[in-house]
Amino acid sequence: MVKTKRKPTLFEAVSCLIFMGLIIGIGFGIFKIGIQILLVVSAAYAAFIGKRVGLTWEEMERGVSVRLGNVMPAIFILFAVGIVIGSWVYSGTVPMLIYYGLKFINPTYFLVTAFVIVAIVSTATGTAWGSTATAGVALMGIAVQLNIPLGMAAGAVIAGGVFGDKLSPLSDTTNLAPLVCEVNLFAHIKHMLYTTIPAALIGMIVYIIVGLKLYGNEKVDTTAIQSLMAELDSIYNWNIFMCLPFIVIFWGAYYKKPTVPIMLLSSIVAVIVGMLSNGFSFVDGMQSMVNGFNISMVNVAGFDTTAISETVLKLINRGGIFSMTTIAVTIICGYAFAGIVEVAGCLDVILTSFYNKVEKVWQLIGVTIAGSVALVFTAGVASISIIMVGTLLKDAYDKMGLDRRNLSRTLEDAGTMLLPFVPWGVSGIFYLEVLGVGPGSYWMWAVSCYLCIVFAMFFGFTGIAIAKSDKNTTASHAIKPQKEKSLV
Incomplete structure (x- = not known):
């Protein structure tokens, strides 16, 4: 029956x-x-x-x-993000952002600076995930060295990423909401400014007040920071070409290219940059896309991998497509x-x-x-x-x-x-x-x-x-x- x-x-x-x-x-x-x-x-x-x-x-x-x-397109982006993180560490792109960020970012204004930086990247690329996995990762590394509470730092980074994702005409939800409601895309974005901009301004005011309260009169101990920068210096040969993977992402966003192919293209460029700039091998470049970067990939005469601190290892031993498998399984469940x-x-x-x-x-x-x-x-x-x-x-x-x-x-x-x-x-x-x-x-x-x-x-x-x-x-x-x- x-x-x-x-x-x-x-x-x-x-x-x-x-x-x-x-x-x-x-x-x-x-x-x-x-x-x-x-x-x-x-x-x-x-x-x-x-x-x-x-x-x-x-x-x-x-x-x-x-x-x-x-949801499969989102899973494709997940895997692409893992590849990007591994290859960008291999090329030195993410470590370079950390290195120069430590030089120039003031702890007092770190939170508001993190929000603005990630918001700009997210608006340009249309993806909160991509912006937090690149600029956000670098900013979290800076936060560790500046003794910024990680919950604060992550909150500012994520808020910036979601802000840009919400207002970007390249974002999926920003397209989906007006599509479902039969509203013009740019009329939708303009109308969202009424809630999004005041919320963002209040958030930035909070970040400035907290920064001034916690770090306004405090002198930062630069000993640990200088030590970390010296270790990164021993691994990478800084040069302007390390910006190329980032430029590829912005180029793709400007010309409205599909997200995943541009992320993969950026990773290929990152591997080439890593080989030419740092003397890493091509095979290790491919491995960084799969299993993430590892300090053992550094093959420089006289370089002692065991001398690298745990702090630096946590910053650079990361990424790869397999780092995203837990998230993919969770999505399925x-x-x-x-x-x-x-x-x-x-x-x-x-x-x-x-x-x-x-x-x-x-x-x-x-x-x-x-x-x-x-x-x-x-x-x-x-x-x-x-x-x-x-x-x-x-x-x-x-x-x-x-x-x-x-x-x-x-x-x-x-x-x-x-x-x-x-x-x-x-x-x-x-x-x-x-x-x-x-x-x-x-x-x-x-x-x-x-x-x-x-x-x-x-x-x-x-x-x-x-x-x-x-x-x-x-x-x-x-x-x-x-x-x-x-x-x-």
């Missing part, structure tokens, strides 16, 4: 989120159990609910497969849960229950935020929340006489900006792997990331920066956005 399919009850739908929150909160937060197996257990419970509503195992498998297919929850109809039921209670503008903004936050913390990626919440609520914005730019902006305020705070999410795990700091340490210092939803709600209550729909101009806002260029 074929079981009749039905929609899950609100209790069944919400129970999937509650179960996942409990299992991860207890297992990961208290007992430090690997997040991957906890996501699999959560997926098993979601499958139980799927079975109750009449889904077959094959249908649940297809739901997972579809979601994994959608997370999408096993998200795919089943979605195909079972749980997300529709939860969002619809919110939607039915909406009567005022601030309530609609609040529902958009609540739905986005729930899905971001459920799926660990922003794309699902943007698609699901955007599709469900865009008619509500029309009925309330609001321009859909308000929806597309809020989807990013509560999706793109909050994604780094999900410990089991793709970005949370990525930043932990690359920067060595988890969300529990950096969340409070990524100031602009969470202030965006504060401004979104403030505007919802006051009506400030809330665009009204205009039937005469609706068509101008419904131009199809540019094709997305990056996946992170």
Whole structure:
């Protein structure tokens, strides 16, 4: 007998989120159990609910497969980032940024400087991951030597990366949100300035105040810094050609080239630079792309690898495509849960229950935020929340006489900006792997990331920066956005 399919009850739908929150909160937060197996257990419970509503195992498998297919471009970028890190250390590009950063960056203004640098790189490239894995890695190395708390440093770096990612026309979420809401890409970016710029300015003010308080009257002990710089000097032969891998990335961003091929091209250039500048072998260059750079690759007469300090080894023994396998496995496990929850109809039921209670503008903004936050913390990626919440609520914005730019902006305020705070999410795990700091340490210092939803709600209550729909101009806002260029 074929079981009749039905929609899950609100209790069944919400129970999937509650179960996942409990299992991860207890297992990961208290007992430090690997997040991957906890996501699999959560997926098993979601499958139980799927079975109750009449889904077959094959249908649940297809739901997972579809979601994994959608996330494959992000996995490609992950592997490309691993290759870039390994090859850029091999070439000396990242160590050079650390070396000269230690010379010129003032500890008092380190946090605000880190935010601005990464924001510029992220805006130009359209990827928070790429900017944090390159400029961010170098800045974290500088923070270690300047005795800047790593949670602070990572918060400023990540906030800058997400800021640029959000406002870049090359970013995937910046293209996806207006695409779902049928809004012009650049109208969407312009409207996001109302929440993003004030949040960023407040964040920078916080960074300046903290820097002045902690380091304003303090003299930095340069002994350890000089020692580290001398060790880097003994490994690399600094020259202007080490900037070429960075230039390739900016060239690709300027001409709107696909992200992954440009990252790989940059890595090839980095290997060539490393061979010619530092005398490293070609084979080691290829190995740096696979397993990361290792101090044993330095083959200079009289060079003693055992004399290199643990601090320098932590800075340069890193990267490679295999360094990203943990993140890739986590993505697969997370999408096993998200795919089943979605195909079972749980997300529709939860969002619809919110939607039915909406009567005022601030309530609609609040529902958009609540739905986005729930899905971001459920799926660990922003794309699902943007698609699901955007599709469900865009008619509500029309009925309330609001321009859909308000929806597309809020989807990013509560999706793109909050994604780094999900410990089991793709970005949370990525930043932990690359920067060595988890969300529990950096969340409070990524100031602009969470202030965006504060401004979104403030505007919802006051009506400030809330665009009204205009039937005469609706068509101008419904131009199809540019094709997305990056996946992170």
